[in-house]
Amino acid sequence: MQTGKAIQHAARLIREGKLVAFPTETVYGLGANAFNPDAVANIFRLKERPSFDPLIVHVANLEQAASLSKHSDDRIRLLAEKFWPGPLTIVVEKNERVPDIVTSGLNTVGIRMPDHPLALRLISEAQTPIAAPSANKFGRISPTRAEHVANQLPDVPYIIDGGPTTVGIESSVIRLHDDGFVMLRPGAVSSEEIKKVIPESHIRIEKEDEFHSPGQIKSHYSPQKSMFLGISDFNDSDLSNGGLIAWGTPEYASKFKKVEYLSKTRNSEEAAINLFNALHTMEAADVEFIIADTVPEEGIGIAIMDRLKKAAYRHRNNAS
Known part of the structure; x- marks a missing residue:
């Protein structure tokens, strides 16, 4: 865990317009002063991130949140009382x-x-909201450890090492509308939990060419090796040069060269924590391809499958 002096140093860098990678409970972020456009431009440059993909702004209190929003909205306070601090991003008019x-x-x-x-x-020490996407190259595997950041972004000026993250996948993202909300990106906070606080929009269709949230692109979180979902299409194949990201302890795991377990007990929360580290490990391993077991799409499993489908999308789409 980093010392107070390290935080003070990192906060000074943020105030000076430089970038800092820092831990959250979800993944590591690459942060800049949200009110400094030149500093924010360096996030896009270092990540090689396209300009059409917006950033999430991180705050330390409701006063900072209010400094970003165009209108006062009591629903933000209600959601904050229930879910903040926590893995929920709220999209509002700026x-x-x-x-x-x-x-x-x-x-x-x-x-x-x-x-x-x-x-x-x-954020408190820097005295400014911090704009921060995940601290990795655009479209690649999200970082849940400081070493993941260092491997993908060796030029980042400073990394705060907070150890492994405790949620493991990015925040849920909702957009508020006059009649409720829509879920833009699934995460640890479910629609059902949010509906207990505010209603869900009855009908709401977002424009396909407008990305109001990170993680809406079909191909994302991608390893640099061929990746497939599910074992069913490979029952008669030679799997001895492959890697398996396993759900539970399947018998066919012994057929693979390397196995990383999401959760041997099929615990979805544990699987979320281990997901991106398993992908990083497989990307670095001496395997020719990766097969990931599917998990039940309920609760946080919806978010896990969202990440796995996007991680496998590039190879599946190129092969078709």
Whole structure:
């Protein structure tokens, strides 16, 4: 765990317009002063991130959240009382202080309060909201450990090492509308939980060419090796040069060269924590391809399958 002096140093870098990678409970973020467009531009450059993909802004308190939003909305307070700090991002109409580069030119901004003591200390010490996507090259595997950041982004000026993350997948993202909300990206907070606080929109269709949230692109979280979902198409294949990301302890695991277990007990929360580290491990392993077991699409399993489908999309789409 980093010392107070390390946090003070990182906060000074943020105030000076530099980038800092820092831990949250979900994944590691690559942060910059959200009100400094030049600093935010360096996030896009270092990540090789396309300009159409907006960033989430992280805050340490409701006052900072209010400094980003165009309108006061009691629903933000209700959601914050229930889910913040925590893995929920709320997309609202932004005010003029938020640079267009943060939101990719949209009139909305995603805001969340991370549930990690180092992240909250960094934001408070920097005295500014921090814009931060995941600290990895665009489209690649998200980082859940400091070494994942260092491997993909060796030029990042400073990394705060907070150990492994405790949720393991990115936040749920909702967009507020006059009649409720829509889920833009699944995560640890489910629609059912949110509906207990505010209603869900009855009918709402987002424009396909507008990405109001990160993680909406079909191909994302991708390893640099061929990846497939499910074992069913490979029952008669030679699996001895492959890697398996396993759900439970399947008998066919012995056929693979390397196995990483999401959860031997089929615990979805444990699987979420282990997901991205398993992908990083397989990407670095001496295997020719990766097969990932599917998990039940209920609860946080919906978010796990969202990440696995997007991780496998590039190879599946190129092969078809």
